[in-house]
Ligand SMILES: Nc1ncnc2c1ncn2[C@@H]1O[C@H](COP(=O)(O)OP(=O)(O)OP(=O)(O)O)[C@@H](O)[C@H]1O
């Protein structure tokens with residue numbers, strides 16, 4: 015018999031093993047929920063499946079009595095807009111500054127200390143400042159995401175740009191490239207797939223900042239809704255929202271990963 | 286006037302003398318093979334030719350002028366690895382030089398110019414035996430194919446000087462022989478001046494037109510960095526005898542042991 019370290023599950027085995035913890039968790043939940051509801055039918059902490067179905071139906075498929083909107087979709091669109099805007103702006107800033115400081119020693123000397131300093135400021139600590147400067151509107155929430163993840167992306171991009179082998183930078187020069195052409199034809203294309211990984215890594219924080227900002231000041235949004243219904247201990251709404259957010263996060267991550275593999279085969283093939 | 290003149294060239298890193306009192310003249314079109322013990326400064330010399338390292342003392346002249354202190358189009362290079370760009374297909378790697386000169390800002394070519402570049406690149410790839418691999422990325426090519434691609438990419442630019450730092454060191458002897466034939470072929474066609482470092486002394490002895498042996502004339506076993514290496518043999522290739530080969534081999538080996 016082979017050593018454990020050399021044994022691998024087959025295709026079916028992999029799926030079964032992967033699903034097993036989810037199934038176990040679901041069973042645990044059902045058993046615990048049943049036990050609590052039996053003791054107290056009004057218990058709110060672990061609602062039964064039927065309450066979830068009701069809540070989901072109410073939030074997603076029936077117009078709200080107060081506003082006439084389908085709440086889950088309104089919240090989702092509002093949150094995704096903020097997230098997309100924040101991440102897109104951060105990624106663009108990160109790309110430009112990362113390449114600039116990673117490639118040009120003079121720019122690195124000028125900007126690196128500033129960027130390092132900024133990246134150490136805890137974004138949540140300046141949230142009040144953002145609200146004061148930008149008001150309670152959309153801009154403040156998007157700004158929090160930007161302030162939260164841009165320094166990481168810049169630093170990551172800078173490092174990736176610096177990692178490009180010196181041989182290749184020399185090669186470009188012997189082929190007649192000027193500085194700008196080296197950026198455009200060597201550095202930029204090579205850091206693009208790395209930008210996608212950096213974005214994937216920072217999406218977790220982006221969600222965190224988004225939900226935090228929405229919890230404090232918003233009139234719609236996934237984070238806003240969770241914190242609103244918390245007052246009524248509405249676990250039947252909160253948990254489906256959490257699952258939905260997780261699902262959205264998974265889909266975004268999965269899509270970015272797939273896109274990267276399709277668009278940059280040389281990057282994934284060489285690894 | 287010789288194309289390249291080396292006048293009393295020294296290279297030191299801190300206290301360590303790597304190269305000392307190098308003097309030589311190289312004519313346009315010569316093929317200089319460089320051998321020597323590991324760590325004796327062959328790559329350092331090539332880097333000075335390339336412009337990424339500067340001499341500590343002395344002069345390195347190209348056409349009577351100090352050679353440019355940064356890499357440029359006059360000098361092409363093939364490294365042992367990382368010479369080709371991983372994000373471009375073989376064809377695009379070879380088209381790159383033309384694209385860069387076609388447009389200052391974009392580094393890209395369009396229309397008829399682009400088609401011409403592509404045809405030229407195809408021909409070049411064919412001459413190094415890569416016509417089957419036009420659309421492959423470097424990571425899909427074997428080590429030997431990557432080095433042939435690097436040669437094609439460099440030579441399509443028609444540099445005056447070609448620098449090769451053990452470009453085939455990682456390849457099997459059989460493939461290495463093919464690559465040598467290829468280099469000699471391209472060298473004759475383009476009237477290049479070639480400097481090629483190799484680890485294989487016997488190989489250096491039969492390739493090209495001139496053999497340089499880098500070695501330390503004076504060697505302090507307690508402090509190998511005290512004296513630098515010089516060109517101890519400068520031989521026209523082809524008319525040297527077996528005895529010379531053995532005596533060079535012996536002296537390079539003893540330096541190698543002292544440096545190890
Ligand atoms: N940037 C540097 N700083 C300090 N010392 C260096 C530097 N580059 C090279 N050296 C030293 O210079 C000496 C010569 O190095 P070089 O790379 O030229 O050797 P080489 O002849 O090419 O060896 P090999 O055959 O192993 O490639 C070595 O002792 C090395 O330690």
Ligand SMILES: [Mg+2]
Pocket residue numbers: 327328329450
């Ligand atoms: Mg070397």
